[in-house]
Amino acid sequence: MTISRDEVMAVLDQIAVEGGGTLASRDLVRALSVEGGAVRFVIEVPDAAAATAMQPAEAEARARLEALAGVSQVSIVTTAPTVRESGRGAAPDLKIGRHPTPQTGPEPVPGVGRILVVGSGKGGVGKSTLTANLAVALARQGRRVGLLDADIYGPSQPRMMGVSGRPEAPDGKTMQPLVGHGVKVMSLGLLVPDGQAIVWRGPMLMGAMQQMLGQVAWAPLDVLLIDLPPGTGDVQLTLCQKTRLDGAIIVSTPQDVALIDARRAVDMFRRLGTPILGLVENMASYCCPNCNHVTHPFGHGGVRDEAARMGSPFLGEIPLDLDVRMSGDRGVPVAAGEGPIADAYAHLARGLITSGAA
Numbered sequence: 263m264t265i266s267r268d269e270v271m272a273v274l275d276q277i278a279v280e281g282g283g284t285l286a287s288r289d290l291v292r293a294l295s296v297e298g299g300a301v302r303f304v305i306e307v308p309d310a311a312a313a314t315a316m317q318p319a320e321a322e323a324r325a326r327l328e329a330l331a332g333v334s335q336v337s338i339v340t341t342a343p344t345v346r347e348s349g350r351g352a353a354p355d356l357k358i359g360r361h362p363t364p365q366t367g368p369e370p371v372p373g374v375g376r377i378l379v380v381g382s383g384k385g386g387v388g389k390s391t392l393t394a395n396l397a398v399a400l401a402r403q404g405r406r407v408g409l410l411d412a413d414i415y416g417p418s419q420p421r422m423m424g425v426s427g428r429p430e431a432p433d434g435k436t437m438q439p440l441v442g443h444g445v446k447v448m449s450l451g452l453l454v455p456d457g458q459a460i461v462w463r464g465p466m467l468m469g470a471m472q473q474m475l476g477q478v479a480w481a482p483l484d485v486l487l488i489d490l491p492p493g494t495g496d497v498q499l500t501l502c503q504k505t506r507l508d509g510a511i512i513v514s515t516p517q518d519v520a521l522i523d524a525r526r527a528v529d530m531f532r533r534l535g536t537p538i539l540g541l542v543e544n545m546a547s548y549c550c551p552n553c554n555h556v557t558h559p560f561g562h563g564g565v566r567d568e569a570a571r572m573g574s575p576f577l578g579e580i581p582l583d584l585d586v587r588m589s590g591d592r593g594v595p596v597a598a599g600e601g602p603i604a605d606a607y608a609h610l611a612r613g614l615i616t617s618g619a620a
């Protein structure tokens with residue numbers, strides 16, 4: 263027997279908190295994840311006093327959830343971020359990975375026209391590669407583009423976009439993004455030592471995401487692309503809840519296992535109110551460079567069919583091509599050059615510009 267997020271939220275909606283309302287109705291629950299029998303979430307309160315007052319509610323939530331059939335583990339963290347004084351010239355803390363500062367709802371990023379997230383259900387389907395190439399293709403078509411690498415499990419944008427070095431903050435307040443192929447790039451991978459894993463849980467990630475959006479000199483931008491980690495975890499939830507997102511692009515291969523996960527990703531964005539711009543099919547067709555014979559190692563058309571089933575637009579397909587991998591590995595995305603694959607990315611970019619999405 264498994265438990266659903268809705269069932270957990272129904273329980274949290276019965277737990278009264280000081281000052282009136284319930285944990286759910288007061289919108290205090292963040293980064294809820296239910297995996298198998300493990301339930302994890304964060305209770306976000308404005309200050310230390312509120313955190314102390316929250317202890318009975320936290321204990322009750324734990325006890326009631328642990329008593330549910332199908333729940334094997336309950337992990338709750340109550341977080342009370344430090345409220346920062348503003349307007350006194352104090353430099354914000356540039357140490358990435360701090361706790362988030364309180365905010366009421368999804369906020370825009372000043373000077374950034376549109377924010378688009380690129381996600382996938384499954385890892386390794388080519389989401390980061392698509393994001394890098396799409397960013398370059400949009401820049402080549404005259405858009406002012408930023409690329410935020412939020413893939414905490416494997417930040418690969420610095421390598422793919424050919425940028426390195428630690429971003430500077432000349433005024434001690436705002437980090438300057440690096441620039442590669444006409445795109446402003448910022449990545450958690452540029453801020454932690456090489457080879458070091460990012461092992462943050464919910465609140466730390468929320469703080470880091472806030473900083474990567476609010477303390478980076480992105481403006482002026484027409485569009486900011488965010489390369490998400492695969493799946494439906496804390497980063498996705500945090501971004502959808504805290505940042506005004508204009509749309510999500512979902513990348514998948516036509517393989518059944520990838521499609522099932524892509525469906526989950528679409529479902530998550532829909533529930534969180536982020537518009538689905540559409541799906542992209544990656545690595546479907548392979549054209550043999552010797553004989554020009556086209557094969558479909560992962561199948562073909564599955565993403566288009568899935569998009570139709572879900573009532574989402576199909577944005578286009580990118581073939582499987584050795585050049586895509588090799589150019590990514592050497593820091594020059596294939597979209598920066600010429601040829602049929604660069605054309606495929608350009609086509610995708612043009613479609614987004616024409617529809618007003620980018």
Ligand SMILES: Nc1ncnc2c1ncn2[C@@H]1O[C@H](COP(=O)(O)OP(=O)(O)OP(=O)(O)O)[C@@H](O)[C@H]1O
Nearest residue numbers: 385386387388389390391416492581582583586587
């Ligand atoms: N169209 C393509 N043709 C050939 N190789 C590709 C293509 N798209 C991606 N790849 C290669 O597939 C591998 C996985 O791609 P990528 O890292 O972009 O996936 P991902 O979905 O972002 O993975 P993760 O989220 O797990 O980091 C890389 O080696 C990349 O070069």
